[in-house]
Amino acid sequence: MAQTAPARSTGNGRTGREAYDLSAVLNIAVAAFNDHGYEATSMGVLAQRLGTSKSAIYYHVSGKEDLLRLALDRALSEIELVLTRDGATQGPADDRLRFVLRGAVDVLVKDLPYVTLLLRLRGNTEVERQALARRRDFDRAVAALVDEARADGTLRADIDARTTTRLLFGMINSIVEWYRPGGPITPERLADDVISVAFDGLATSR
Amino acid sequence: MAQTAPARSTGNGRTGREAYDLSAVLNIAVAAFNDHGYEATSMGVLAQRLGTSKSAIYYHVSGKEDLLRLALDRALSEIELVLTRDGATQGPADDRLRFVLRGAVDVLVKDLPYVTLLLRLRGNTEVERQALARRRDFDRAVAALVDEARADGTLRADIDARTTTRLLFGMINSIVEWYRPGGPITPERLADDVISVAFDGLATSR
DNA sequence: TGTTCTACTTACTGGTCGTTCAGTAGACTA
DNA sequence: TAGTCTACTGAACGACCAGTAAGTAGAACA
Structure with a gap:
C-alpha cells in the first residue's frame, strides 16, 4: 500500500509512459510536498516530476488541496488502526502503551512520506485543521494510557502527564526527520530503541 | 532581546503609530512565518500585520529572504553561545551534556519563535542551507559529548550513538510545538523534566 | 527660513500561481 | 465502421506574488 501501484497498460491514448493511477500521482505529490x-510546491513542478502537464493532474484529482486530503487520510487511517488492535485494548496499561508506541513507530516507518506530511501541518486550511483534529484524538488516546499507567504505578508520576505524553511523541515523531528505511537500523530495532530510551532512559542502570 | 524594542518616538513623518525599527519588523515577520x-507568507499579509504597506518593509530590509536570514542568525547565535560557556567545556562529559541540553532548552524558551522558525527549515534556498549547516555543527558538538559520556560509562552504550543523539534532540526540539511561556510549567521545571526523562526514563525506578 | 533626513505612501512591473477549457490520440465496444 | 471512453495536451484565465520607482509629511538641523 505504500508503493506505487502499477498503472493499467491499456487505455492510455498517448505513446511512451504508462498511464498514471491515483496512487502513483499521490506518491509523487507527497514526496514533492515533503521536499x-x-x-511552496506548485502544480507546475508537480507536473514536471510526473512528466506530464499541469492539467493532466486535474484528471486524477479535483485540485491541489484534494491531493493533500487524500494523503493525510491515508496516514491517519493507518495510525488510527493501531488503537483498534487487541494489544491496544487488552492487558496492563503499560503493556498497552508499549504496544501503541511500537505500532506508531511501525506505521511511521511503513508510510514514512505520508506521516511526514501529516506531522508538518500548520493548520492553515480546513483540510489541515480536520487532519490535526484526528491527530489530536490519537494523541488523547495515548495520553489516557499514560494516565492509566501512572495510576497503576508503572509510570513515574512526578512529571506532569501532559508533559510526559508530549515528550514521548516528540521523540517518536522526530523519527521522520532522520530515519531512512534500508539503512543500518531495522524498523524493529528502531522501535526497541525508542521504547527502551523512553522507559529506561539514557543513563547506565545503577 | 526577544521582545519588540520600542521605536523612537520622533522621526516618523506619518501620523498615528510609532515608527518601526528592524527588531519590531522582525518579531512580526517571524510570527507570521511560523503561522x-x-x-506561504506573502509580503502583503506581512504588511497587513504591521499595519503598513508592502514597500515600507523594504525600507527596513532588502527583501523577504533578508528577513529570514536575520531571524535565523539570531536563533543560531544564541544556541552557539551555549557551547562556549564554562559548563560546556569543563567537568565530566555527562555533566557537560546535561549543561548543554539545559542551555538548549533555555534558548528555545527564551527565543521560542526564532528557534521554531529554525527547526522548521527545509533547506530550499542558500540561506536555509547555510542555517542548517550551522545547526548541524551544533548537533555534532552534542553528539561528541554523547560519545564521551558513553566512553566514560555514564551513558548506556547498547544503543547506537547517532540514534541516541537524534532521539535526544527529537524530544528537546519538540518543545517548540507545544510549550508556551506563561503557562503552568516554568522554563526551569521544563528543563528539569526533559533532562530527567532523557537520562532516567519514564518507568518507575526499581 | 531652507535644507536634509527618516519613514514612509501610492502606483506599478513582470512573473508565477491554481485552475479551466476545448480539443484529441488511441484503445475498446456495438 | 461508427461511437464511446480514458488519459491526456496546450493555451489561456484572473488572482496574486516579490520587488521597484517616484513622491512626500513632518521632524531635526544649519
Whole structure:
C-alpha cells in the first residue's frame, strides 16, 4: 500500500509512459510536498516530476488541496488502526502503551512520506485543521494510557502527564526527520530503541 | 532581546503609530512565518500585520529572504553561545551534556519563535542551507559529548550513538510545538523534566 | 527660513500561481 | 465502421506574488 501501484497498460491514448493511477500521482505529490512544503510546491513542478502537464493532474484529482486530503487520510487511517488492535485494548496499561508506541513507530516507518506530511501541518486550511483534529484524538488516546499507567504505578508520576505524553511523541515523531528505511537500523530495532530510551532512559542502570 | 524594542518616538513623518525599527519588523515577520510557513507568507499579509504597506518593509530590509536570514542568525547565535560557556567545556562529559541540553532548552524558551522558525527549515534556498549547516555543527558538538559520556560509562552504550543523539534532540526540539511561556510549567521545571526523562526514563525506578 | 533626513505612501512591473477549457490520440465496444 | 471512453495536451484565465520607482509629511538641523 505504500508503493506505487502499477498503472493499467491499456487505455492510455498517448505513446511512451504508462498511464498514471491515483496512487502513483499521490506518491509523487507527497514526496514533492515533503521536499518543498505543501504551499511552496506548485502544480507546475508537480507536473514536471510526473512528466506530464499541469492539467493532466486535474484528471486524477479535483485540485491541489484534494491531493493533500487524500494523503493525510491515508496516514491517519493507518495510525488510527493501531488503537483498534487487541494489544491496544487488552492487558496492563503499560503493556498497552508499549504496544501503541511500537505500532506508531511501525506505521511511521511503513508510510514514512505520508506521516511526514501529516506531522508538518500548520493548520492553515480546513483540510489541515480536520487532519490535526484526528491527530489530536490519537494523541488523547495515548495520553489516557499514560494516565492509566501512572495510576497503576508503572509510570513515574512526578512529571506532569501532559508533559510526559508530549515528550514521548516528540521523540517518536522526530523519527521522520532522520530515519531512512534500508539503512543500518531495522524498523524493529528502531522501535526497541525508542521504547527502551523512553522507559529506561539514557543513563547506565545503577 | 526577544521582545519588540520600542521605536523612537520622533522621526516618523506619518501620523498615528510609532515608527518601526528592524527588531519590531522582525518579531512580526517571524510570527507570521511560523503561522503560515515562510514561503506561504506573502509580503502583503506581512504588511497587513504591521499595519503598513508592502514597500515600507523594504525600507527596513532588502527583501523577504533578508528577513529570514536575520531571524535565523539570531536563533543560531544564541544556541552557539551555549557551547562556549564554562559548563560546556569543563567537568565530566555527562555533566557537560546535561549543561548543554539545559542551555538548549533555555534558548528555545527564551527565543521560542526564532528557534521554531529554525527547526522548521527545509533547506530550499542558500540561506536555509547555510542555517542548517550551522545547526548541524551544533548537533555534532552534542553528539561528541554523547560519545564521551558513553566512553566514560555514564551513558548506556547498547544503543547506537547517532540514534541516541537524534532521539535526544527529537524530544528537546519538540518543545517548540507545544510549550508556551506563561503557562503552568516554568522554563526551569521544563528543563528539569526533559533532562530527567532523557537520562532516567519514564518507568518507575526499581 | 531652507535644507536634509527618516519613514514612509501610492502606483506599478513582470512573473508565477491554481485552475479551466476545448480539443484529441488511441484503445475498446456495438 | 461508427461511437464511446480514458488519459491526456496546450493555451489561456484572473488572482496574486516579490520587488521597484517616484513622491512626500513632518521632524531635526544649519
